[in-house]
Amino acid sequence: MSEExxxxxxxxxxxxxxxxxxxxxxxTTAVAQGKEAAVYFTFGGMKLLTKQMAETIKPSVDLGVSKEQLEQLLAKGGMPSLLDMLKMAKQSGVKVYACSPTMNLFGLKKEDLVDVVDDIIGASTFLEIASDPKTLALFI
Amino acid sequence: MEMAKPVLTVDVRGAMCPWPVLKTREAVQRINVGEVVEVLATDPASKPDLEAWARKTGNRILSVEETGTDPVVYRFLIERVK
Structure with a gap:
């Protein structure tokens, strides 16, 4: 991580x-504000990094709309698909980390993943990254 | 100072967060320091979001105008400072 x-x-x-x-x-907004940014995908989040599953991601029941309804609403607001959004984030400089234990759990190999992953890491590496005093860590 | 003339316009009317900020940032990176970009947006969060972005990146919002209703259109003039 750079000094400033x-x-x-x-x-x-x-x-x-x-x-x-x-x-x-x-x-992506953090990068636009001049920060470094990274997303660590784990458990369910790993679906987005998995080629076979990325396109199948649905909204939660909690949101109360169907996949199709949500896609229509997002398109109206100019929002790209999750996969395109992921690729844009990567292109803008967001680091993409895949969770090694989740991959192990579901038998995923590196070649099963969308071609955006910077690194496959585990809890210890993530905690080291998150422990820097200039780092803000969020769990979503 | 004369009212600055924008060299570029970012039209993100109809687009929601985070596009006003992301597209503004792209545009500001394409212009020279001292030049001004015009941003047109309808996202009600575009004003606080662009103000926060400007504070974080050290760029300057020269003016914000609101015109119309349903939707209100926000017009920003933003100077690239660094």
Whole structure:
């Protein structure tokens, strides 16, 4: 991490549209504000990094709209799909971390993942990243 | 000082957070220091969000005008400072 920059790190743990959009929105906005940003995808959040599942992500029951309804609403507001949003985040400089224990749990290999992952890390590495005094860590 | 003339316009009317900030940042990176970008937005959060972005990045919002109703259109003039 560079000397002067502050950093935002987010744990994206939910595999729902309403769990993942906020993580990506905050991370890309942090980069726009001149911060470094990273998202650590774990458990349900790993769906977005998994080729076979990324397109199937639905909103949670809590949100109260169907996948199709949500897609229509998001399109109206100019919001890209989750996968496109992930690629844009990556392009803007957001670091993308995949959770090693989750991959182990579901038998995922590196080649099963969308081609945006900077690194596959575990809890210890994440905590080291999150422990920096110039870092703000959020769990979504 | 004369009212600054924008060299670029970012039209994010109809787009929601985070586009006003992301598109503004892209535009500001394309202009030179001292030049001004015009941003048109309808997202009601665009004003606080762009103000926060300007504070964080050290750029300057020269003016904010609100016109119309349903939706209100916000017009920002933003100077690239660094």
């Amino acid at each position: 920059k502050t950093r935002l790190v987010i744990v994206a743990s939910r595999g729902t549209a309403d769990g993942l959009y906020p993580a990506l929105i905050l991370a």
